[in-house]
Amino acid sequence: MQLIYFSPTHTTRQVLEGIANGLNSNPVKHIDLTLSSPAWEAAPDEITLFGVPVYGGRVPAEATRRMKQIKGNQTPAVVVVVYGNRAYEDALLELRDIVTEQGFVPIAAAAFIGEHSYTTGDYPIAPGRPDTNDLQKAADFGTEISELLQEAKTLSPIAVPGNFPYKPQGQKPPIAPVTIAEKCDQCGICVSVCPTGAITLYDLPETDASACILCCACIKECPTGARINDSGFINEKSQWLVDNYSERKEPEVFVTNL
Numbered sequence: 001m002q003l004i005y006f007s008p009t010h011t012t013r014q015v016l017e018g019i020a021n022g023l024n025s026n027p028v029k030h031i032d033l034t035l036s037s038p039a040w041e042a043a044p045d046e047i048t049l050f051g052v053p054v055y056g057g058r059v060p061a062e063a064t065r066r067m068k069q070i071k072g073n074q075t076p077a078v079v080v081v082v083y084g085n086r087a088y089e090d091a092l093l094e095l096r097d098i099v100t101e102q103g104f105v106p107i108a109a110a111a112f113i114g115e116h117s118y119t120t121g122d123y124p125i126a127p128g129r130p131d132t133n134d135l136q137k138a139a140d141f142g143t144e145i146s147e148l149l150q151e152a153k154t155l156s157p158i159a160v161p162g163n164f165p166y167k168p169q170g171q172k173p174p175i176a177p178v179t180i181a182e183k184c185d186q187c188g189i190c191v192s193v194c195p196t197g198a199i200t201l202y203d204l205p206e207t208d209a210s211a212c213i214l215c216c217a218c219i220k221e222c223p224t225g226a227r228i229n230d231s232g233f234i235n236e237k238s239q240w241l242v243d244n245y246s247e248r249k250e251p252e253v254f255v256t257n258l
Contacts (some may be wrong), residue, residue, distance in 0.1 A: 001020060001024060001026075001027075001028050001030070001046065001047050001049070001050065001118060002030075002040070002042060002046060002047075002048040003016045003017065003020060003028060003029070003030050003031065003048075003049045003051070004031040004032055004033065004040070004046045004048060004049065004050050004051070004067070004070060005031075005032060005033065005050070005051040005052065006033045006034055006051075006052045006053070006060060006062070006063035006066060006067075006195070007032070007034055007051065007052075007053065007194050008034055008053070008117075008193070008215035008216070008217035009053075009114075009115070009117055009125065009215065009216060009217055009220050011082050011115055011129070011130060011191070012051040012052060012053050012080070012082045012112025012114065013032075013051070013096075014114075014130050014225045015051060015080055015082055015110075015112045015114070015130050015134070015135075015137065015138050016051045016070075018134070018135040018136075018137075018138030018139050018142070018144040019049060019078065019080065019139070019141055019145070019188065020049065020142060020144040021138075021139045021142060022139035022140060022141060022142020022144075022145070022146065022198060023047065023143070023145055023146050024142070024143075024144040024146065025047060025146070025164075030069070033063060033066040033067065034192075034195050035195060036066075038069065039064070039069045039070075039071075040069065040070050040071070040072070040103070040183070041070075041071040041073070042071070042072045042073065042075040043078035043110045043245055044073045044074055044075055045075075045231075046075055047075075047076050047077070047078070047145075047149065048072065048075055048076070048077045048078070048104060049077070049080065049081040050067070050077060050078070050079050050080065050095060050099050050104075051077045051079075051081070051082065052080075052081055052082070052091070052095055052155040053081070053083070053114065053117075053197045053215075054081050054082065054084070054089070054091040055076060055170075055213070056070070056167075056169070056170040057087060057088065057089030057090055057091055057167050058089070058090060058091055058094060058097050058166060058167065058170075059076040059081075059091050059094045059098065060213060060215075061169060061195060062195060062213060064098060067098055067099070067102065068102070070102055071102055071103050072099075072102055072103035072104035072105075074103065074105055074155075074242070075103065075104045075105065076105055076107050076149065077099050077104035077105060077106045077107065078106065078107065078108045078109065078110070078145060078156050079092065079095045079096050079099055079106045079108075079109045079110075079158075080095075080109070080110045080112065080162075081095055081110075081111050081112075082111075082112045082113065082114040082130075082240070083111060083112075083113060083114070083152045084114065084115070084116030084117065084118075084119075084125055084126050084245075085110055085113050085115070085125060085129075085241075085245050085246075085248070085249050086113045086116075086241060086244075086245045086253055087115065087255055088089075089161060089162065089163075089167055090162040090163050090164070090166040090167050091111075091137035091162070092109055092111055092160045092161060092162055093160050093161065093162025093163070093164065093166070094162065094166050095109075095173050096157075096158065096160050100157065103208075105155045105156075105157055105159050106157055107145070107148065107149075107152070107155050107156070107157070107255070107256045108141070108144075108145050108148065108158055108253070108254060108256065109158050109160045109254040110138075110141055110249045110251060110252065110253040110254065111250055111251065111252045112134060112137075112138065113126050113129050113130065113134065113248075113250075114126065114129050114130055115127055115128060115129050115249065116213070116241060117214065117215055117216040117220075118229065118234060118237065118238045118241065119238075120229075120238070122238075123235075123238035123239060123241070123242050124242065124246075125238065125241045125242060125245065125246070126248075128133075130146055134229050134251060137250075137251050137253075138251070140252045141251075143203040144253070144255055145255065146256055148256070152256075155199075155256070156256045156257070157256070158255070159254070160254055172212075172213070172214060173231075173233055174209045174210060175209055175212075175214075175229075175231040175233060175234070176198065176208070176209040176212035176214070177207060177214075177216065177227045177228060177229050178227070178229075178230050179204045179221055179226050179227055180205065180225075180226045180227075180228060181204055181207045181226075183197050183224045183225055183226035184198070184204055184205065184224065184226040185226075186201060186203075186204070186205075187223065187224075188198065188201050189218075189221050189222060189223065190205050190218035190221065190222055190227055191205065191219060191223045192217055193217045194212075194217060195213065195215060195217065195222075196211045196212065196213055197211065198211035198212045198213075199218060204225070205218075208231055214234075216229070239252045242245070
């Protein structure tokens, strides 16, 4: 079994690991697309789990590019998107289509909730998710997939919500997290966790806003709290999310009919 994921803040990886626990299939190979684009070809009988976060209702463009290096051979697959409690819109359909184009047969799909990348103490947006309940649902979903694989004589592609053409990719404003100089100890962790190599360490970390995808991995991983979003755009967006999308949403799962 392969887990293939783009997961800058680890929530997508956590969900896939939860599903894998329910599948109870060993060994488990991790193919992490967050920092690199490894090529991989799956065998026809290797169940493969794909996971990505949702950015603005779509699959992150960087994740799409990296998944193009993965090839299947009519390999059964599970597609999973993780969103920050607003909406996943066309992302699940898009991921299903990408995986299908790469030679996989998506037999199950899910949309789970993860702590929003913009979450801070001032702006709690799905904080702490996936939580224990989410991960139990992930394991139960994995068990359901395992039973499907044992019973199915043929594999049929799963139908999922979403629209095609997909909604347009949003244009990210030219902003990026900044560094609070007096808190930074120049450890370089922010540089090492950036999926796009947008951060360079000089006297302080400097970020190329044109390369930054606002995944906020550098903020989440900074051990001294030196990396922050100080953009009015991000703060306004975060407050809007808190005001309108604080009510808890639950995971949705989809399994093909036998």
